[in-house]
Amino acid sequence: MNTRQIVLASRPKGLPTEQNFRFENIELAEIQTNEVLLEGMYYSVDPYMRGRMNDTKSYTPPFQIDQPIEGGVIARVVETKSSNFKPGDIVLGGLPWREKIIATEKNLQKIDTTIAPASYYLGLLGMPGLTAYFGLMHIGKPVAGETVVVSGAAGAVGIVVGQIAKIQGCRVIGIAGSDEKTALLKSEFGFDETINYNTCIDLKKAIAELCPDGVDIYFDNVGGSISDAVISNINFHARIPLCGQISLYNNTEQPVGPRLQPMLLTRSVLLQGFIITNFQSRFPEGIQHLAQWAMEGKLKFTETIVHGFDQLPTALIGLFKGDNTGKMIVQA
Amino acid sequence: MNTRQIVLASRPKGLPTEQNFRFENIELAEIQTNEVLLEGMYYSVDPYMRGRMNDTKSYTPPFQIDQPIEGGVIARVVETKSSNFKPGDIVLGGLPWREKIIATEKNLQKIDTTIAPASYYLGLLGMPGLTAYFGLMHIGKPVAGETVVVSGAAGAVGIVVGQIAKIQGCRVIGIAGSDEKTALLKSEFGFDETINYNTCIDLKKAIAELCPDGVDIYFDNVGGSISDAVISNINFHARIPLCGQISLYNNTEQPVGPRLQPMLLTRSVLLQGFIITNFQSRFPEGIQHLAQWAMEGKLKFTETIVHGFDQLPTALIGLFKGDNTGKMIVQA
Numbered sequence: 001m002n003t004r005q006i007v008l009a010s011r012p013k014g015l016p017t018e019q020n021f022r023f024e025n026i027e028l029a030e031i032q033t034n035e036v037l038l039e040g041m042y043y044s045v046d047p048y049m050r051g052r053m054n055d056t057k058s059y060t061p062p063f064q065i066d067q068p069i070e071g072g073v074i075a076r077v078v079e080t081k082s083s084n085f086k087p088g089d090i091v092l093g094g095l096p097w098r099e100k101i102i103a104t105e106k107n108l109q110k111i112d113t114t115i116a117p118a119s120y121y122l123g124l125l126g127m128p129g130l131t132a133y134f135g136l137m138h139i140g141k142p143v144a145g146e147t148v149v150v151s152g153a154a155g156a157v158g159i160v161v162g163q164i165a166k167i168q169g170c171r172v173i174g175i176a177g178s179d180e181k182t183a184l185l186k187s188e189f190g191f192d193e194t195i196n197y198n199t200c201i202d203l204k205k206a207i208a209e210l211c212p213d214g215v216d217i218y219f220d221n222v223g224g225s226i227s228d229a230v231i232s233n234i235n236f237h238a239r240i241p242l243c244g245q246i247s248l249y250n251n252t253e254q255p256v257g258p259r260l261q262p263m264l265l266t267r268s269v270l271l272q273g274f275i276i277t278n279f280q281s282r283f284p285e286g287i288q289h290l291a292q293w294a295m296e297g298k299l300k301f302t303e304t305i306v307h308g309f310d311q312l313p314t315a316l317i318g319l320f321k322g323d324n325t326g327k328m329i330v331q332a
Numbered sequence: 333m334n335t336r337q338i339v340l341a342s343r344p345k346g347l348p349t350e351q352n353f354r355f356e357n358i359e360l361a362e363i364q365t366n367e368v369l370l371e372g373m374y375y376s377v378d379p380y381m382r383g384r385m386n387d388t389k390s391y392t393p394p395f396q397i398d399q400p401i402e403g404g405v406i407a408r409v410v411e412t413k414s415s416n417f418k419p420g421d422i423v424l425g426g427l428p429w430r431e432k433i434i435a436t437e438k439n440l441q442k443i444d445t446t447i448a449p450a451s452y453y454l455g456l457l458g459m460p461g462l463t464a465y466f467g468l469m470h471i472g473k474p475v476a477g478e479t480v481v482v483s484g485a486a487g488a489v490g491i492v493v494g495q496i497a498k499i500q501g502c503r504v505i506g507i508a509g510s511d512e513k514t515a516l517l518k519s520e521f522g523f524d525e526t527i528n529y530n531t532c533i534d535l536k537k538a539i540a541e542l543c544p545d546g547v548d549i550y551f552d553n554v555g556g557s558i559s560d561a562v563i564s565n566i567n568f569h570a571r572i573p574l575c576g577q578i579s580l581y582n583n584t585e586q587p588v589g590p591r592l593q594p595m596l597l598t599r600s601v602l603l604q605g606f607i608i609t610n611f612q613s614r615f616p617e618g619i620q621h622l623a624q625w626a627m628e629g630k631l632k633f634t635e636t637i638v639h640g641f642d643q644l645p646t647a648l649i650g651l652f653k654g655d656n657t658g659k660m661i662v663q664a
Contacts, residue, residue: 051598058598059568223593236391237610245594255591261555262587265574265605266383266390273597 001028003100006312008063012053015250015320020053021069021313031102037079038091038101040309043330044072044122045316046156048275050249059275068096069312072127074111074118075101085110092121099309099332115291123156123327124301125290127276132160132219133286134279135241136168139272140217144169147211149230152221154181156327157243159189160290161219163299166190170217173210175203175226177322184325189300203229214238222247228258240271250320302326333360335432338644340395344385347582347652352385353401353645363434369411370423370433372641375662376404376454377648378488380607382581391607400428401644404459406443406450407433417442424453431641431664447623455488455659456633457622459608464492464551465618466611467573468500471604472549476501479543481562484553486513488659489575491521492622493551495631498522502549505542507535507558509654516657521632535561546570554579556587563592572603582652634658 002025009022031037049071052063063069073095077085082105085091091108095101111121123129135157142148148165152158153174162185165172174191176182182194193210200206207215207230214235220227223245231240248255264271279286293299304324306315309332319328334357341354363369381403384395395401405427409417414437417423423440427433443453455461467489474480480497484490485506494517497504506523508514514526525542532538539547539561546567552559555577563572580587596603611618625631636656638647641664651660 059600220593223591227593242593242597245597248591248594255594256588257591259555259577259580259587259589260592261552261559261574261603261605262577262580264603265577266607267605268391268607268610269605271593271596271603273593273599273601275598275600278600 001100002026003028003098004309005068005099006097007066007068008053010065011055012250014252016050016053016313016317018313018317023310026098028100028102031079031081033081034105035102036077036082036085036091036105036108038075038095038103039078040073040075040095040099040101040332041090042074042119042122043097043309043312043332044126045312045319045328045330046071046127047244047246047249047319049316050320059277068098070094070096072122073097073101074121090118092126097312116294119303119305119327119329119331120301122329123303124160124294124299125287128156128327129160129290129301130279130283130286131243131276132157132164133290134276134282135243135274136161136164136217136219138279139241139270139274140219140239142168142170142217145171146216147171147173147213147235148217148219149173149175149207149211149215150219150221151175151226151230152244152246153185153191153194154325155221156324158219158221159185159302159326160299162191163189164293165217167293167298173207175222175230181325184302188302197226204232207233217241219243220245224248224255224257228260231260231263234263234267234269236267238267238269240269242271242273246320304328306330308332333432334358335360335430336641337400337431338429339398339400340385342397343387344582346584348382348385348645348649350645350649355642358430360432360434363411363413365413366437367434368409368414368417368423368437368440370407370427370435371410372405372407372427372431372433372664373422374406374451374454375429375641375644375664376458377644377651377660377662378403378459379576379578379581379651381648382652391609400430402426402428404454405429405433406453422450424458429644448626451635451637451659451661451663452633454661455635456492456626456631457619460488460659461492461622461633462611462615462618463575463608464489464496465622466608466614467575467606468493468496468549468551470611470614471573471602471606472551472571474500474502474549477503478548479503479505479545479567480549480551481505481507481539481543481547482551482553483507483558483562484576484578485517485523485526486657487553488656490551490553491517491634491658492631494523495521496625497549499625499630505539507554507562513657516634520634529558536564539565549573551575552577556580556589560590560592563595566595566599566601568599570599570601572601574603574605578652636660638662640664
């Protein structure tokens, strides 16, 4: 049986281009015991994948040249030689970018599409939602009345962070890159105030004005000069969950900026880098809270769904241009 | 009664000079109820005092122009109208730089000079020792077998950090600014390896070679390019107690350097700025451990004692030139 796959053709320098990817037709083998044949439904594109396109040591191994890109995929079981899965089951796994995929049962997890749309398992109930939950609750440790600033606020993680902070009784300021996004953050997701960093002339001053009591928690998804502006308004004993640095992922040279340590020192600030797998043993706690808040209507979610397996490289590149609001997903 | 005092004559730009200080003769009033008259014995000079010479918001209020410098002082009670203190008692307090000092009883603490020399209450059993203890034990959380790097290793805090890390079973690398200091760190204080940053050509490489398993705890007293070199060798799940940034205290412009957040993020590193008063409620725990280790001979200490009240400005300035090994103190 034939299928198409998308491989890493070359490692990008700076922003990835379509030329860094290559579509191929490959022949799939017959499935073996404990394996299933899957048809891909939803493919996740996430900022962290940019790091895997480099050949550098990080928390996930780099993608290999001429090998398929891998990421979160929701798929339907078509054929099965596993007693755990029957045809028609909807599963989630870290899987190669192929239209049809052979996977071993231990790499798959059945999902319940009666409580949430299948694609939500790549977003609100998946990696981004859990990242928001654990980063905010276990590192940020919000206290009612505190001021929380979120960068990348209209992204898959940011919209969840802002809403959880509101549930905790905090005042929430979101930073995003367009007026459409900032309007949505206020109207749909309950953010108290927002800043469009693309039109704001003095970000440091704007944050100071919107945060008269200073910033107690800065949930950092973007890094760079936006973070400099927030941190210049940071409070004594503030916490900075360091979740993403998307503004720097395509830099080809070592980025340089103001040294932050003197400020972090004199104000007794905690900065904690994290990735979601650090919290793996506590995922059930996170999923339970996220699902319950969602059912109670306190936690909303949004997706930017791009149609067509062909669009996967374009969608991934689009993350770095701010093309998405909420979770960016490619539907096959 | 007359005495001399040292006031802040002007705020320094960059490294302080003698011209930023002024000696004055003043008339002291009679002591009132609950007050004592003190004769200063040992005056502490500490890097944090540089920050108080600026007119900027920090964890301690700035020194005021034409007002005396204040710091840790060990003094002898000469006259007393306090039932808590009798003549001859040796006390510790945050006091003005005067040869004779009137103080209220609530700002003073009697010290026991039978268990340690009086000056140790400004060092090993005082602020620097407690800073080392709480920064390493409560933020660094050392585990036997881990690699600990200390910058400013020959300073009052650094020598204690290194020895406590050894007591905890860690491998300890100290960075200091002269061959005399690095030799002493190994011969006297049990550091496993040392680096003289003034003669080392490639600090990043030197640290990599001395830390083949990476750096698990970086106790940062200095900041700047030394810290950049250490952090480029930082391990996954490392901890960085952010204690001092002495290399930057005299900068007149916003210091700039490589952005560290991407590294701290991908390696899940914790960085925690702190000042010792954050741990005030736990001081008895710290003093008990420090005193016990000292009595058991596991924890040694050293001082650079400068003689003469006149020398206070010079001694303070000397901290930023690396004039001290261990605790810098001025003996009246």
